Amino acid sequence: MSQAQLMDGTGLARRIVDETAKRAADLTERTGVAPCLATVLVGEDPASVTYVRMKQNRSRKAGIESRHVALSAGTTTAELIGTLTGLSADPTVHGILLQHPMGHHIDERAAFEAIAPEKDVDGVTLASFSAMSFGLPGFASCTPGGIMRLLDEYDVDPAGKRAVVVGRSAILGKPVGMLLLGRDATVTYCHSRTADLSAVVREADIVVAAVGRPRLIRGEDIKPGAVVVDAGYNPGNIGDVDFDSARERASLITPVPGGVGPMTIATLLAQTVEAATRQTGA
Known part of the structure; x- marks a missing residue:
């Protein structure tokens, strides 16, 4: 099997920021x-x-x-x-x-x-989490929102896929699982007390690593052809996934840095302009 294709968050984020700048300029010009x-x-x-x-x-x-x-x-x-x-x-x-x-x-x-809630462009309030979970208008947590946009960019449709989220934080693990569920994935949350984590991860078509432990997910844990999203960031620019070994088995994988990180800020900026648009009634 050939090496996984890299999911370029830097390039996509740059395009999102360019689009956001145009929307901001248009809003300012009109209002x-x-x-x-x-x-x-x-x-x-x-x-x-x-x-x-x-x-x-x-x-x-x-x-x-x-x-x-x-x-x-x-x-x-x-x-x-x-x-x-x-x-x-x-x-x-x-x-x-x-x-x-x-x-x-x-x-x-x-x-x-x-x-x-209408100014919660980072998606951290209970109101934002509820709206996101129920598919109602609101703002997604920025990193999970960025991950979903990255999946869309690479034509990864979560519907019917088995998604495993490693991590359950309020601003990353939990919300990204809800967003995947909202797109018809079958979602499993894993955490520090998950028994035989490797066995669970090996069943995943989509892996989101968001636990904050360097190289926790190894290549042997990855199902051949799986999509691997590494949302971890540890000292030394090291993710939660052992990149080199995982790339040998995955079909798509995010680098660290240059994958999820840039998407977080791009999503924040896009949601800020969206918030301004809603608040001005424009």
């Missing part, structure tokens, strides 16, 4: 309103600071205004909720991104729920 994304960061975690700065730069390139709110590491949950409530009520802000992690003293779920 005089420029889409605005507010980013909120608690503390000064170096990785988070870098990630937020990258999102701000990408926003500007897409014609999206960026407003950054930097809060001290000692910010309380109540103070954070106050900030998010204020941004939710601000008509000049169309999307809100609360960067996580936020520190153990913060009630993360309470903070997320302070974001108005």
Whole structure:
């Protein structure tokens, strides 16, 4: 069997951002309103600071205004909720991104729920998860939404396929499973307590690795011809899948980096412009 074809998230993300920039420019021309994304960061975690700065730069390139709110590491949950409530009520802000992690003293779920659903362009609220699960209008979690767009780009139809999601986080594992289910895949969730993980993964036509453990999924775990989406990112640019061995058995596989990562930011920007379009009634 030949090596798997790479699923190029970088190239697709670039096209999505170009399309998003055109939509943003058109909205501004028609309404005089420029889409605005507010980013909120608690503390000064170096990785988070870098990630937020990258999102701000990408926003500007897409014609999206960026407003950054930097809060001290000692910010309380109540103070954070106050900030998010204020941004939710601000008509000049169309999307809100609360960067996580936020520190153990913060009630993360309470903070997320302070974001108005119509501005939840990162897809982190209970309202967004519910809408996504029921196929109703709303915003998908950005990484899962990006994964689905990547599957569509490579003509992977989940209908009737066995999909195995390794990971059950609220912003990645759980929502991507629901999106796959909504597209008629038969979905199995795996996690740290799954007995004989390898045996379950070997049954999968589509594997989504999203557990945060480097090279957990090995080539021998991959069903020949399966589609492998590696949403893990570990130090050293290492994914949750052992890329070299998995590529020998899969038909399609995402690289790390350059696969899922770029799609996350592209989805965030696209959803911000969509939020602005809905809020302006345009």
